[in-house]
Amino acid sequence: MKPLDVVTFGEAMQMFVAAEPGPLEDVTSFHKRTAGAETNVAIGLARLGLGVGWVSRLGAESMGRYLLKAMQAEGIDCSHVVCDAAQRTGFLFKGRVTDGSDPPVEYHRKGSAASQIVPADIDVPWVTGARHLHATGVFAALSANCLATAHEAMRLMREAGRSISFDPNLRPTLWASTEVMREAINALAAKADWVLPGLEEGRLLTGADTPEGIAAFYRDRGAQVVVVKLGPAGAYFSSAEASGHVPGFPVAQVVDTVGAGDGFAVGVISALLEGRPLLHAVRRGAWIGARAVQVLGDTEGLPTQAELQAAAL
Template identity: 35%
Template sequence: MSSDGASTSGHTLAVVCLGESMAVLLPDPPGPFEAVDTFRVAFGGAESNVACGLAALGVTSAWISRVGDDGLGRRLTAEIAARGVDVSAVTTDPLRRTGLYLKETGTSSSRLHYYRAGSAASALGRELLDDPAVLQLLDGARVLHLSGITPALSDSCLDLVRALLARRRPGLLISFDLNWRPALWLDRDPAVLPALLDAADLLFLGADEAETAFGTGDPAALRRMFPSPATIVVKDSGHRVTALDEDGTAVTEPALTVEVVEPTGAGDAFAAGYLAGTVRGLDQRSRLRLGHLSAAAALTTHGDHATPAPDPVINALLAASAADWAATRVTALGIDSPALPAVAAR
């Protein structure tokens, strides 16, 4: 797929993502910590994951954040930039460290151990909007992507998110992913979340996390709970995703059959795929399918980032019949689908 948005040198981008990214230590080879002797350094964070996923799909993106004046901060910023993401508005905090988490991996699930309290990104605040580099990106963006993680980090981060939502301008679509993290809200008040979510134009909700946070994962009930966004997208993990527009239109697309290698990062990949479809002006079903395809790629690899299928494969599956879509199977070796010619899908 061709690149969408202007050159990053002009600071006009399709999507700007704002939030914390952390260094990640991954067991190498994967396994429980008690059986692991070595770790591999990577990076991860909901918003930077989305930015990287967009760049992999050919959509220009930027990531705005703050890192510590340390090797991990310099490394993760360089690696995100190497994936094609504009990092010109990432700043360095001379006093606070870069956040860190360890991922304990198993055959069907992962356990994440976070060390992010007092991190550089947790000190982000409203004053960020005085930074010319930040303003240049925000003023040129078509989409601003946020998540519920950022307001959970600190009072100043909550204030920043409120300021960003209040600073909306014509032509800017604000995307917000709930990304419910119970541990982050233990000493904070999650009652601030509904107003933030309802202020978005496009809202992503996992059915399971919405059930925990708001008492329901039902798409229709969530649409009533959040009436203001033009679209809410409710993800029923591994089953289906439903997009509900404000006019009452609902489109549901079943998830692909995937042989899961490791589940972390699939939600961010879905958001990247859906946003890529939005930027390209695809219809609702195609946006959902591109989200599913991006999530499937993430599910079949270790780590938070994956290489998407080639453009001809994606285009064929976006146009596939409902029967061919349902018969499609994704594994680490590739994609098998009656919608594809008898050639390797990856």
């Protein structure tokens, strides 16, 4: 395995994507794919040549074996993934739409193996040996022990002088209330160097209405970089050195919006770890996000190194 550039903690789920449009209860054929906010980012970064480590728990059934094999095939270090025959792997069904709207998603993840991750699962030398930690609000929402693990991982990386990115990636149904979610997510964001909220997420979390206001909220709480995702309109970015808007890239047809934010994160994180200027990083994020919405699965649009170089991004 190559030296680790990035580590992430998170749940991988087996995803069943509808083969045709219509209500999920009427669909008779599905395509099997991987899913998970953190694993989408891990796959994207690995395809760009970064050394990526993923920490998780899976069941030992066919779904868990499928996910582990898929992640290993991407070159991801899965040495800290526990497969437990006594636990279950989460899964989901995703519908198909033809109008560019968000597809319906039905999750089956309550009590999943990944929700059993605890702070003691952190291999401190292995995790802090990486240059960067990517965290999201999805993993933190799975259970109280996952939230504690997220905080501890971020604390350890900060103490080790490593950089941390955080995508709120809100899942309101996994939290006890909006207030609990807002407090927990903002506490995690306060431990990150790079914060990557969507516009509507930022409005809900900060009370600010504009991208500039959202960015100021997190900059005031310690973030060095804030990038507010604006969907087809691109993104707004803010740091001590620069701020501004990057337009979205043209999209011929929106096939599936799920995973676009993860693709965006791949672009920003990879470019910043390369030492590229923030403007370049946000343009790369917008380009990968645009690719992501033009394919059916969460990861099919994530580029390889060669594709990135061909696009001069």
